[in-house]
Amino acid sequence: MNGQGRRLSNMTGEWAAACAAGHAARSMSRKARSPDNARCEGLFGTLKSDFFHGTDWRGVTFAEFRERLDAYIEWHGGGKPKKALGWRTLREHRAALGYAASRWSRGTFGGRRLFFQRV
Template sequence: MSRKACSPDNAACEGFFGRLKNEFFHHRIWEGVTFEEFNERLDEYIRYHNKRRRKKSLGWKSPEEYRLSLGYAA
């Protein structure tokens, strides 16, 4: 996340958190789940999102594949 009133960064963050809530948090029963379990599941989701979840706007690549194709990640 970036500085205040930086619309492009804010839009990207809002989009990610919206997807996180829709795909990961909502429509699940969290009763009885400990903080450690929740934290592990959240970590798994974020890894899935970055490494395996394909996005149309990235040419049907995952965020990690897209960054690698641009030379931003090693």
């Protein structure tokens, strides 16, 4: 088992159950191959470097992990400064363009929480 597996092995069963409950297909190809979705693989790389590496996950329950992951994804989607936007956040960029950028709503789809912007 590699380093990633050791860190997250205690959550594997709960993760598989959460995917099954949400009718999500887990599709993971070999390392360094991304035939399914290159953008998703890029997000996984960013997620690993920003969120996983350097964090001690011992003693973290699956529920706590999920809360932290949800918060990271929400931050990554609108609160993380992006080089392509002149190191502004997406919310700041959209506000500068005159879009409704600060009104975020929560919704659900298939039992999953979603974040979307009201226009």
